[in-house]
Structures are given as structure tokens and as C-alpha cells.
Amino acid sequence: MLSTPAELRATTSAPSKPMGSDHHTVAIPPMPDYNGRALAYTAAAAMIVTGVLQNAFHQWQLWLVVAAFVWPHLAYLLTRRTFLRKSPRIRQKMLIFDCVVGGAFVGCIGLVAIPSASVALMLMFSCLIVGGIRQWMLGTGFLVATTAATLAVAGGPAENFHAPLLTSIVSILATGIYICVTAYYSHQQAQALMLAKTQIQNQREQSIALSHKLSKYLSPQVWQSIFTGERDVRLETQRKKLVVFFSDIKGFTELSEEMEPEALTELLNHYFNEMSEVALKYGGTIDKFVGDSIMVFFGDPTSRGQREDAMACVSMAIEMRKHMKIMRQKWRSQGIKTPLEIRMGISTGYTTVGNFGAENRMDYTIIGKEVNLASRLESLAEPGEILVSYETFSLIKDRIMCRDKGEITVKGFAKPVPIYEVVDFRRDMGPNRSFLEHEHSGFAMYLDSEKITEKERRTILAALEDAADRLRHEEDAT
Template sequence: MAKSFSPGGRLMRTLMVGLIATLVTLSFWGLSKFDFFENFERSTLDLRFRLSPTPNDADSSIILVLLDGGSMDVLPWPVPRQLYSETLSMLQDWGTRAVAFDILFDVPSVYSAVEDSIFGAIASTGSTAFVMALLQREGSLIPDNAIIEIPIDSAQLDSAWYCTPPTQMIARGAEILGSTSDRQDPDGVFRSVRLLTATPQGIAPSLPVALAWLALERPDISVNNDTFIMGDIALRTSGNCRLQLAYHGPAGTYTSIPLADLTAALNARATGQPCPVDTTIFNEAIVLIGYAAPALYDLKPTPYSPQCPGVEVLATAVDNILNENYIRKYPSWVSLMMALVISLLAAFFLSALTRIPLGALLAVLPTLLFLVVSLLLFRSGIWVETVWPAASGILTILAGGIFLFSSENRRKQEIRNAFSQYLSPDVVAQVTEHPETLVLGGDKRNMTVFFSDIWGFTGISEKLSPEDLVSLINRYLTTMTDIILETGGTVDKFEGDAIIAFWGAPLRLEDYALRACSAALRCHEAHADMNRQLVMEGYSELFTRIGLSTGDMVVGNMGSSKRFDYTVMGSTVNLGARLEGANKVYSTSIMVENNTFRNAESEFVFRELDTIRVIGQQEPVTIYELKCRQDEVTDELEAALREYSEALALYRKGNFADAASIFEKAGDPTSLIMAQRCRNMADDYTDAPEDWDGVFNLSSK
């Protein structure tokens, strides 16, 4: 079976690049947990947020009441608890579903202790949650209304031992306390929240969970493996019950109202003036009250902005919980499978194409497609790691490209080494640049083979010194070889003064017979010029015989594993060798058989010589003498060809005497040989014998 010219062939190169891709991918998978890759991945996560904001998806029922810079300009500081309690009462009157304060009221009011009592009393009349800070160090014990009953192994959660709760009067009024849930990543950006925390007293919910619990009218909460369940809501969490936030946009995405505007509404309410605030938006609303002024130091970095009010981060968490539109991160093994697909596809494209630059360009496509798909998945709330899979795809291209480049250079050098001795530099360059056209190892093709030999060379060599003999042979072979290579032929081998060559391999040619005939005539002409120089130098003339045969033959590297030749084999090749020797029988210089004649008669002139049966082959073959190119034919040559053809026809009919007369009249060496044969036949037979078929059997090679 044919195989491509390189150690192991293209399949082996593809497998090697595939192995490189696999090793690169597994290496990146192992490195993916290092800080560099995790930080880079987080940065790309932020980029995906910014490329696909979804402000319209933000829950419109979530409203923020903000103590912003404008409110601080008109309100006293600290803001009186009375103002907060009156605002809470007004919000309850407007029909809010639940209210949460993201303000830590951990010290008594500076204005009056009664303020805290009133604040707590008002809070107790509605669904109100307050924030508390959980601590690892010494602090207060966790209040009872900060604990919920959840059947869960506390080892699955982050833990805290103490807390900083609101003042006792305020805490008593809260239906539930929610812990601070912020969890910033190592780069300082807040991308997730902690839903639950284990404490010595029990499980403490975070403020977003507490507010969502109130809004959903206090459903049961449970945790099943990594799934947080609250009523009909099921959230797939990451380690330690953390929820990956799906931000819908930058700061200001949720409806917000300055606290000063609600203060104005309170004043209008007290004086009977029209309310400056649209109160209908608060009906069934979920309200978060918190800081937004930079001076209050509750601004947090998010994927969209380096400064976002912390209360808006909590609003995002509440939105994600209630609407189950959080970010779901695929497990690492999914990323590994995707990375393997990317790298192996890159390896396939890189190695499947013969041109490495084009292969590298196509090899980038799987990585680009993966990045597009990962962005589309992200818009559906699915986070697939992109950095290390994409990096593995790119490094596969680089490493695989380096391997293929070195392999390609090695293969080109192998081709140069294998063919430079018997192919022209131009052909070697073509084969080197287009090795896909080269098939070795036993390929059956229709080609033309060339055999040449010097007639009587043994006698000539005996008259020359070794030095002169080598010099003469080198001159002769150089002249002949140059012509063969110039016409696109391949020199098979030299056997003393003999040359074996062929056309049609390793590069496929359509006009191999024409090229071979052109080379034979040029060799004959160059030989005549060389003879004139040899005579002038005191050497004897050389007479070369050439045989051409066209047909199917096997071409390829043949020999042992350590020593082999790029050569041809088959009956067509054997016939070419016999035709070279048959020139001696007919006193001709260039002899071809019928296939070569049919393929080249449009451009060259031939003389049909005879039909013969060579040694080793049973089928007769019609032979021709190559005379010249079509544009070189003369009237004398045409007349001689007609005369010979007439005599040959009589000979084949068994009219030997008449044929002999015409052959003798022609008078050229070949005709005289045929005339003598006819005379001998005429002497032996009055009429043609019964088994006469016009075929002459050669008795020697």
C-alpha cells in the first residue's frame, strides 16, 4: 500500500500533534487552579458581564432607598433613628412586601434612647430585616432571630463565632436578622455572596436570604448537597454555599430613591401636601435601605464598576435568589472536555493541511468558536472557564506548529537527500514544496521508461587508461543526465555506461511520452556534437542506443531497510531494456514501442520498423524508430518512410522477394537488414509458411 513520503507519514504527524494537544491541555488543567489563571479567569468573567449587560432583566420590584451625597447635604448626621422609623412606617403604609436595612445600628441613638425603642416597635409590625456583622473574634453572641432551622452539616459552610448585632431594642423588633454576606475575590471584586453561615447557635442566613425569605412569606429552607432550596426555589451553589452573582448592569441598574426624597414625602404627609414621590412603585415592592455616599465607605468593586453601593450588591443577590437568574459555573471536568476538543480540533486542522500557515489559521477557529460559545452560554447564566482552555488551544497551535515546522523541514531535507541525485533542482523544489504529490512505496502508474547504452563500449574502454575512461564516462553521463533532468525526467540509476530513467514520477506528468521522446532526440543530437569534440581530442566516436517503453509500471523506493533505490519495475520496464538492445538488430539509434508511438506521434516522426517478440514476453509488439520532430521532417524522409512502409507491408503478407527489392532500393542500414531477412525467407519458402504471422522473434536481449 502506498504511503506518504515521511517517517510514519501524515497519520503519524497528526497523532503526534494530537498527543501534544492532549499533554498541553492536561498541563493547563493542572495549572488552572493557580492564582494567575484564576485571576485572569475572573477578569474575563468581568469582561463577559460588560459585553452582555441585561439591565432590562433587573427585577423592577426591588427598590433601593439610598443615603447618597445629596441626602447627606440636607439631612442631619447621624441621621436620626426617628427618621428611619417614620420612613419604615410610611413604606409599610405604601404596601411594601418586605424591607431590609443594610445599615448596622450597633450603637444607641445619639439623640434619644427612645428612638431605638420606637424604631424596633415599628419594625415589629411588618416584614423587616436588619443586618448584623458576623465575627471570628470576640463579640456578642448570635441572637435567636438571626438563626434558622436548617438540616445541614455545618462543615459545609463558612463559620463565625460572634457577631455585632443592632442595638437590643432594634434587634428585638426585627423579624429576622441577616448577616453580612459580602465575599470579595482575591482581586477585591465582589462576584459572589455567602447564603448561610454556621455559628455555635445554629445556621445564620445572610441579609439577601433573610429578605428573600420574608418576601416569599417564610418558606422552608434546606440544603441538598450543593443545592440551596427555599420553597420552590433551587439554587446551585459553589463551595460553602456561595452564590455566584449575575449582575445586570453597573450601579444604578435598580430603581433607587434618595432618602432625602422620602424625607420630603414625610413632610408633605405631615402637612397635607401632595406627595413628591410616586408611591405606587412601592406596592408589593422589596425595599433595601443603605448607604451610597462615598463618605460612608460602603462602595464595592463589581465587574461593572470599581465603586458600586454595597446595598446594590445585596439587591443583585436578592434578585438572583428570587428569580433564579444567578451564574451557574460548570464543573472543571466540563472545561477539561471542552479544552480537549478545542486542542484536538486545532491539532487536526494544523496537521491535516499541507501548508502550515493555512493550517494554523484554521486551527485558531475552534478557539474563537469556543470563546463565542462561552459568551453565549454566559448570557444564559452559564459560566464556562475560558482562559486556560483557550490558552491550551493557542499553545497547541504554537507547540504543534513548531513540531510540524521542524518535521516539515526534516521531511524536505529527506526529499532533497532522496531525489537530488536523480531529479532536476526545479523538480526537487516542486516536490519539496508540494510533498502531497509524492507517493512512494510501490505506486502503479502509466509512465515512460528510458534505457540507453553505448554500443561497443567494452572495446573502447580497453584502449583507454583508467583516468581517461572515467573522464570520458563522466562527460558522457553528465551530458545525457542534464538533458533528462531538463525535460522533467528522473534518473533511476547508472550501470556502467548505461542509463535508466523515467518520466511520470515522482511528479505526475500528462506528457511523459512526449518528454521522453524529446529527451531521446536531444541526447542523440548532443551525442553527435560530443563525438566531434572527442574525435578532435583523439578519442573514438561513441554510438548510443536508446529504448523507450510506455505503459503501466510500479514505481517507488525498493530495496532493503538500509539501502534502497527509487526505481521502476514491471513488464513495461523489461520491454524498454529489450528495445534498447534491439537497436543492434535493426541498426537504429532510438527505438520505441506502440504505446510511446501513439502518445507522441502528434509531435514526432516515427518509422514503423517491424513487429517482434522479445525474450521473456509472449505478446508481440510493434516497434518504431524515432526519427525527428514533426517540424523537422523533409521530403526525402517522407519518401523514405513511404518506401519502407510499402516494403514492410509486402513482408508481412509473405511476399518476401518483392519486399526485398524495395528494401534494397531504399539502401539505408535498416532497410538492407530487412532486405537480407526477406532474401533468406525467399530462399527458404516459395510462399509464406502456414504459421506466418509477420512477427520476428528476437533470439537475444
């Protein structure tokens, strides 16, 4: 007469966990439509048999018992073995048909109170759970309409609406058993769904944590474009005009011969961490670390325009040079006496950028003669020097003071390449410059006035006055 209120015949599986974790499947205890419908129609058959034996119903209604036992099997065949299985919302449609059958049954027994109420209760209970208020209202409409139509055909309701005691007891028990059984399965399914939801949430959190771990092996811009779906992970490249940056540490080879590998590794990682923070601050895409070298490019995956990309790259290089002086003083306080200087090269031009490698192992990088030029400029630079190509110079010259360094011959370029040395921001030149430096044995000062707060300024002035008084006292003593 009706279908189960909550059917999930297949198991519900949470999404696959990250690689290396166990895969769990949450099995939701199913109560198929076939079982639910068979239980409901068996309950109706029990009411009919009892009612006929107690002369509450007509003898011919025993044929309804046969129909009650046949219909669940027929409904199963129709919904699982025929074209109806592909019909959308087939469960709701079959439940509406059950309401029509239930209404016809209620009309046939002449609205005898308790059996009629029992059938209606089972139908409404199923409608509410399967389809909510909308299904309940629809089912109620069909139930009432079919009942009224059947009563009109059958000649009206029964003379006595009261059913015999045994018939009433069987009706109530059958309805109670059906409701309890279906409610039990609904509860089991709700618990299983909550467990599945918890597992899915846990796996989602694990996937997010894993993705953040994997992001350490990619530049943040590349990682973001992949995980947001902006870029596909496949072998593809494109030609773009980029700004390419190379740097390395002058004196690192000599230092590696003096230090233990563990201490050297710690120093190098500290250096890479500090420089990476500067690169990301200016929006650079960190390509790779090779030995003590860093390769960064600007203009992909995101670009602010050629001029701004070039300006960001050179600004990054200037800040790296300043930051290197601060780190060098810190290393000196840790006993590293070898002077470590950074040297940098920057070029601008068309390169091939994208995924290179194999289908199962890719590297997002760039190739082209401009990459070779930037590397060559870095190797030609003096300690603490930033060399740029002519095209880079033409993009930044209005805001950056540069010095002509002549021309060099580079493989892949037909003509000699003009190069320039970056001096500083034009705004920081002269007496109003924000960055001051002074370094001697036993003394080092690096001042960036733009980054100093009012409270820090008073502390620094006090420290400088104390240092000046001490130097004057020692000078007077000599």
C-alpha cells in the first residue's frame, strides 16, 4: 500500500581520503521499497481478514488480500525491471499510487473508523518522510479524492463506523508495527548519514591540510591557480613577456668549506626563507632554489603589466640587498666571519612558460634566452650589485636610478647587450633617503626610517646617544 519512508539501497561512501590514509565506507542500513511496501500491505491484509471474520467487512473483500500480497511484487518488477526504473522521482510517484489504492480501500470498507484511520496514518507517515510537506499534501489530496469517489460508487459510508474490538486491535497493532519498523530504519539511516557527514568533514580537513603541505612544493600563485581550477594540470606552455630574476651568494663556496653541513643547511634555509618572504611580498613567482641560487619571475600566472612587473622585480631586488646586510650582521654575531654578499641579475623579454616534463611528473618553469641572460647578469654582478638588461632599464628608469655598465656578449643574442647597474630608488637618493648604512669591524648600522615607529625611534635615538657618548669618552681617554 505504501513505500518505505527512507531508502538508501546502496552504501554511501565518503570521498576518497588523501593518499596514505584508509578508505572507509559508511554502510547505511537499507529498507528497500519492496520490504516497506510488503510490510504495509501485509498489515492491510491482516485488517481485512480480521474484519471479514468478524463480519465488519464484506466477504468479497477477501479478494483484496490476494491483491495486497501480489501488488508489492508487481510494483518491484515495474520499478526495477522495466523502463519505469529510469523515471525521475519514481518513489514519490509510486507512493501517490499507494495513496490512491489506500483511498479505494477506505472507501470500500465504508469509512469504518479505526481501520480507515490506520491506513491513512501509514500513508501520511510515509508521505511526510519520503517527500515532506509537499508529498504529504499531495498524498492526502489523492487519498481523500479516491475515498470520496469510491464511496460514491459503493453507495456511501457504512451504517456503523465502529469496528469490532479485535479488528480495531489488529488495525492498531499492524499500524504501530509498521511505523516502528520504518522509524527504526529511518533512525539508523540518520545515524549513518551523520557518521558519513563527519567522515566527509574529517577527510575534507585532511585534504585541505595535505593541499597546504603540497603547496610548499609550488609557488603560491601556481598552487592557487591549480586548486581554484583556473589552470589545468597538463603539459602545456605559452609564450609570455616576463621579468626574470636570478641571485646567488658570493662567498658561499668558501663558507661551505668552513662550516659543518648541519650548520650550513640551517643558514641556507634561513636565507631562503627570508628571501622568499621578500619575493612573495612583491608578487614574484618563485621558480626554484639551486644550491645557493634563487630563480624568480614576474608576469605569470598573474601580471600587473610589464612596467609594474619590472618595477616589482627591481624593488624586490633592492629590498633583498638591504635585507642581506641585516642578515649578514646577524650571522656575524653567530660567529660566521666570512662576508656573505648577494648578487643579482634581471632581464625582461619573451619566454616559454608552463608545465614541462612528463605526464606523471611536471615542473612549472620557464625557458628561453632571457632566462640565460638573467643568469649571465647574475654571474657578472659584483657582490651587492644588481645588473639589469636594457629592456628592464627602459621600464624602470623613471623611478630607479641606474648606472650604465657598458655591453656584454651573450650566447643566443646576435648583438652585444647593454647592461645597467641598479643604484637605488630615486626617492631615496640624496639627503632625504630613507635607508642609511654604515659598516665597520665592530660596528654596523642599517637604518630604514620608513619602517620605524615613533616608539622605536625614541629607543634607537637613546641607543645611538649612548654609543656616541661611549665613543667620545674613549676618544678623550686616549
